[in-house]
Structures are given as C-alpha cells and as structure tokens.
C-alpha cells in the first residue's frame with residue numbers, strides 16, 4: 001500500500017480524502033450530498049489532477065454506505081480507523097473512487 005506520508009494512527013493509502021458531508025435533516029433526500037460530491041469529484045479531477053478519491057464510513061452508517069456505493073465508490077478495506085480517525089463502533093470501511101479524465105460526474 002502507498003501509505004499516507006504524514007504519520008497517521010491507522011494504515012491508510014496516500015491520496016485525497018473526501019470526508020464529512022453532513023446535510024441538515026430538513027434538506028436530506030433531495031440530492032444535496034450528490035451535488036456536493038459530484039462537484040468535489042469534478043474539481044479534484046479537473047483542477048487538482050487527481051485520479052482517485054478515498055473516503056471512509058462507520059460500519060454502523062448504512063445510509064452513507066449506500067450513498068458511497070451509489071456514487072460509484074468501491075469498498076477496498078475495513079479497519080478500526082483510517083488516517084487519525086477511529087470509529088466509535090470500532091469498525092469502518094475504506095472506499096475508493098476512480099476519477100477518470102473525461103468521465104462524468
């Protein structure tokens with residue numbers, strides 16, 4: 001694994017991480033997270049030249065797991081934490097999204 005350069009608590013691949021989208025309850029289910037995620041992926045691909053985006057989710061967050069799957073992320077690892085973030089429930093999933101040039105979002 002090409003690990004993150006800075007010392008981190010949990011083994012994690014180096015690269016871009018997209019974390020922490022939180023939509024107010026009143027506005028959920030209307031495509032806000034999808035719009036934010038699409039914009040972020042397009043910016044990373046077109047402006048930052050990134051070819052991959054990582055994310056991670058608690059094992060106890062099925063809504064976010066479904067969201068990641070529907071956004072095209074692949075689950076690539078499981079662990080007690082990634083980078084310096086541990087999961088309250090003790091387990092989480094690392095996701096990877098390929099950002100192909102000329103592909104979407």
Ligand SMILES: CC(C)(COP(=O)(O)OP(=O)(O)OC[C@H]1O[C@@H](n2cnc3c(N)ncnc32)[C@H](O)[C@@H]1OP(=O)(O)O)[C@@H](O)C(=O)NCCC(=O)NCCS
Nearest residue numbers: 021022023028029030031032033034057063064066067070
């Ligand atoms: C997860 C969260 C960001 C989704 O935001 P949202 O604006 O409601 O999401 P969207 O309307 O853009 O939906 C995007 C996808 O999320 C998933 N999703 C959204 N609400 C869902 C629900 N109630 N149940 C299951 N999946 C759901 C679906 O895959 C959906 O895609 P679809 O519309 O094609 O079915 C929001 O529920 C939230 O803020 N949750 C609390 C914080 C959190 O868990 N953030 C993620 C941390 S990794």
